[in-house]
Amino acid sequence: MELRNLGRTDIKVTSACLGTMTWGEQNTESEAHEQLDYALSRGINFIDAAEMYPVPGRAETQGRTESYIGTWIKARQNRDKYILASKVSGRSAMTWTRDPDVPMTRHTAAQIDEAVEKSLKRLQADYIDLYQLHWPDRALPGFGFHSYQDYDASDMVPLEDILEALNRHVEKGNIRHIGVSNESAWGTMTFVNLAEKHGWPRIVSNQCVYSLIARRFDYERAEIAMRENVGLLAYSPLAMGLLTGKYDDGTRPAGSRWDLFPNFLGRYELAEEAFKDCNTTARALGLTPTQFALKFVESRAFVTSNIFGATTMAQLKENIDAHEISWTKDMETEARRLHKKYRSPVG
Numbered sequence: 001m002e003l004r005n006l007g008r009t010d011i012k013v014t015s016a017c018l019g020t021m022t023w024g025e026q027n028t029e030s031e032a033h034e035q036l037d038y039a040l041s042r043g044i045n046f047i048d049a050a051e052m053y054p055v056p057g058r059a060e061t062q063g064r065t066e067s068y069i070g071t072w073i074k075a076r077q078n079r080d081k082y083i084l085a086s087k088v089s090g091r092s093a094m095t096w097t098r099d100p101d102v103p104m105t106r107h108t109a110a111q112i113d114e115a116v117e118k119s120l121k122r123l124q125a126d127y128i129d130l131y132q133l134h135w136p137d138r139a140l141p142g143f144g145f146h147s148y149q150d151y152d153a154s155d156m157v158p159l160e161d162i163l164e165a166l167n168r169h170v171e172k173g174n175i176r177h178i179g180v181s182n183e184s185a186w187g188t189m190t191f192v193n194l195a196e197k198h199g200w201p202r203i204v205s206n207q208c209v210y211s212l213i214a215r216r217f218d219y220e221r222a223e224i225a226m227r228e229n230v231g232l233l234a235y236s237p238l239a240m241g242l243l244t245g246k247y248d249d250g251t252r253p254a255g256s257r258w259d260l261f262p263n264f265l266g267r268y269e270l271a272e273e274a275f276k277d278c279n280t281t282a283r284a285l286g287l288t289p290t291q292f293a294l295k296f297v298e299s300r301a302f303v304t305s306n307i308f309g310a311t312t313m314a315q316l317k318e319n320i321d322a323h324e325i326s327w328t329k330d331m332e333t334e335a336r337r338l339h340k341k342y343r344s345p346v347g
Contacts, residue, residue, distance in 0.1 A: 001043040007204025008229045017046040019309035024064030025054035026311045032068040050087035059096035070124035085130035088115040107137035109165035132179040142182045144267030144347040167200040181207035185220045210234035213274045214346035222302045231304030242275040243293035274342040291322040299327040
């Protein structure tokens with residue numbers, strides 16, 4: 001497992017990160033603890049959560065993932081052994097995350113303050129190593145879109161105000177570093193420039209969808225990641241399971257995410273030919289589809305860490321094992337062929 005710098009900090013995170021969004025929906029508390037123990041035993045030191053988890057976001061389950069991590073933190077008493085990340089929700093109708101209810105979740109200073117304190121309480125932790133803006137406050141179509149649509153720029157919390165609010169929590173010691181998620185090139189560079197202008201903390205990462213069939217990060221944000229040290233934390237590297245091969249025959253196995261939550265695969269509706277080609281290619285290379293998909297993401301120079309989740313221990317073991325293989329010239333050739341043919345069908 002590689003260790004990579006988190007932005008320009010001296011923190012080193014593993015190139016594989018344990019995702020947690022199924023905990024509290026598809027996984028029990030004891031299963032979450034088992035996954036955490038196993039991941040750390042395999043050398044992973046990076047855990048990613050969010051205030052809205054588990055997914056799909058519902059009032060009945062919101063915060064449960066952080067609470068499961070919190071009971072584990074309290075029981076294990078090993079807080080110095082891993083890097084813990086969480087996120088504050090952006091503009092959304094998930095108003096149940098705030099008390100009292102608000103018209104909409106936003107990145108106002110008051111809502112950020114509330115979100116940080118609630119996450120710390122659920123996590124039973126004194127600090128969060130990496131605190132991320134889960135998606136932008138502005139009305140940017142950030143999920144699954146293929147063409148830009150402008151928005152009312154006056155109806156957004158100024159990025160300067162957002163960064164200032166986060167800076168106060170860094171100064172208090174509640175959070176150590178700041179990241180963004182699902183952020184555009186413009187937003188990323190604006191945050192970088194504001195930090196330099198005011199002497200505030202620099203963002204260290206941008207968490208975005210990235211896989212063999214979702215490569216739009218390459219087009220502009222990858223260069224920012226390299227030049228400005230705002231590395232990619234890649235989520236959905238297995239494309240919601242499509243790049244594991246389990247959907248190749250056209251069925252939806254009982255208990256799979258496509259079976260339980262079909263709406264979540266909407267952004268993949270144009271990708272059937274692409275994901276099947278990826279999986280066939282993996283097998284021709286002597287790999288499993290999972291190995292090919294996960295090692296591809298880890299091999300990108302602009303990736304800080306590759307976030308994967310699992311609902312079973314067998315899946316978790318396979319995901320970690322996939323990072324132990326070597327990326328070869330033949331694999332790179334095939335990955336380039338696939339991208340040239342399909343041009344990132346996933347938004």
